[in-house]
Ligand SMILES: Cc1ncc(C[n+]2csc(CCOP(=O)(O)OP(=O)(O)O)c2C)c(N)n1
């Protein structure tokens with residue numbers, strides 16, 4: 129074990145390389161660039177021995193991962209924002225083809241106008257592609273999650289691509305220490321990749337040809353079942369990883385001081401980490417409020433949200449907006465509660481375009497919700 | 513190569529879903545004979561995705577990966593990289609795409625894969641239209657041809673994909689036509705044995721798309737070559753050679769047939785003859801071809 133003091137991107141690259149993918153295909157975009165540059169350094173110093181395809185676009189990056197995965201190799205890529213959006217068609221393709229590609233997405237604003245700061249609309253807008261989506265809040269969590277992502281994606285009860293999300297700059301470019309286990313620990317944990325299906329000249333099969341409604345219906349249903357399986361496999365795989373490496377990151381939620389809480393704050397990504405300080409302060413001031421930081425957006429942890437709704441009123445902060453509706457997390461939390469709980473839910477849209485969300489802001493949002501002075505959905509900082 | 517020496521293996525099976533007289537299946541059959549069973553093929557959206565037949569059936573006896581319309585070359589890049597990592601350099605990776613997937617929506621991925629020196633063969637079967645979606649114009653559709661999106665005839669000339677490919681200076685590029693089986697087989701065989709990126713384009717006269725009778729597919733290809741509307745050539749390490757009649761046309765040893773001899777059989781050009789001859793457009797078509805050959809002569813005819 130060594131301690132690596134580095135940025136989220138470079139720690140993600142370290143994890144990706146230690147998972148020993150046979151093929152990496154990627155295209156640079158701020159703020160993901162330092163991640164693919166780090167992989168290029170590992171190619172140069174011999175630490176990464178796989179193929180590194182410097183494709184001409186993110187669309188081709190995902191296509192190349194699809195091709196490599198279909199040919200039976202473990203694959204990895206990384207992107208952000210516009211790169212992720214350019215991949216959209218192929219995100220569906222990878223998931224429908226049941227190819228366990230692992231990707232890091234650095235959450236960044238979508239233009240116009242051009243803005244490179246944090247915002248989660250990029251990945252949230254891909255939530256229906258069939259990918260498992262995990263949101264991290266520290267560099268250690270990034271390392272652990274990337275390693276576990278390969279295990280999850282390749283698990284025979286899942287066989288779906290996994291997207292590990294980290295917020296632009298707050299995580300991607302901020303140095304924090306992470307414990308890195310030795311290579312053998314990772315090798316033993318992941319094992320050798322055995323593809324679920326592959327292009328094989330000894331068993332010539334046509335993949336992805338024209339298909340009638342009956343079979344297609346089954347394919348979609350099987351994907352849904354795979355996502356549901358991930359709900360219990362995500363924590364289970366995390367427990368196995370803890371046994372192997374000593375670290376645990378892997379529940380659907382990270383709960384913080386939720387015992388006796390009458391109000392529970394739900395947030396994701398870096399806001400999720402910042403929320404802990406806010407919870408400490410609020411509890412000190414006598415408020416019965418706890419935190420449930422959502423790690424896994426797909427599959428959506430419906431049962432866990434219902435449990436929270438039975439215990440407390442819910443406060444939801446979204447760093448995204450489904451224009452014409454509401455924050456995506458708020459939306460899904462309310463859907464989960466429907467008919468199951470009388471809990472009040474209050475939603476805040478905050479931090480769009482990279483606007484800072486400090487623990488003080490989070491405290492203010494919680495106080496408004498607790499006092500009951502907030503409307504159902506609030507654009508924080510622009511109430512007037 | 514004599515007919516008796518053609519590989520006997522059939523990787524395109526009977527009972528596929530193509531139209532009668534389909535040039536794509538003629539091309540596929542020849543190409544797969546030359547490539548053999550140690551081939552993985554990547555197919556984007558195009559008529560071939562239909563020709564493969566309906567899941568769970570297939571008309572291919574080699575592994576095939578379907579991929580999105582614009583994605584053949586990028587998908588093949590991934591397959592090739594994976595096989596190289598696995599040490600399976602004995603397997604040929606081939607992309608098989610239409611002119612739409614090559615000239616238009618897939619040109620970026622293709623150019624990228626060629627520039628990266630990907631070890632694969634990219635084959636474009638060019639029927640000069642989007643036929644899968646019901647005969648719309650593509651960048652390969654010739655001037656004045658009717659399609660459902662160029663109702664009174666296309667206003668623009670086709671782009672010369674061959675010249676675009678040559679600008680990549682890949683080890684092997686060629687143009688052929690389904691009407692010349694020997695030419696197809698020898699070019700594919702040659703490409704198979706050259707490392708690095710290879711591009712082969714096959715003219716594929718499409719009966720429903722060009723509006724001619726389905727027993728005339730082979731003839732339409734021959735007339736295209738005889739008239740100089742299409743040419744057979746290969747370029748190996750920047751050394752250009754024209755083949756067959758195209759060589760004779762280049763060297764002015766035979767005059768090409770007037771292009772009218774080719775287009776008059778195709779309903780897609782019928783508006784140039786009825787109700788009266790459209791001399792202006794007929795001349796423009798001929799001039800485009802004459803100019804093309806003059807350009808070829810300037811570039812490739814050694815004095
Ligand atoms: C992104 C995208 N846009 C459009 C289509 C619809 N589409 C499918 S095949 C095709 C045309 C294919 O033309 P070509 O590549 O020439 O092959 P052909 O059909 O002629 O065999 C089109 C427009 C698609 N599948 N994907």
Ligand code: SF4
Nearest residue numbers: 530531534559643718
């Ligand atoms: S439309 Fe043309 S290319 Fe397509 S299957 Fe029919 S004949 Fe073949």
Ligand SMILES: [Mg+2]
Nearest residue numbers: 610611639641
């Ligand atoms: Mg076509």
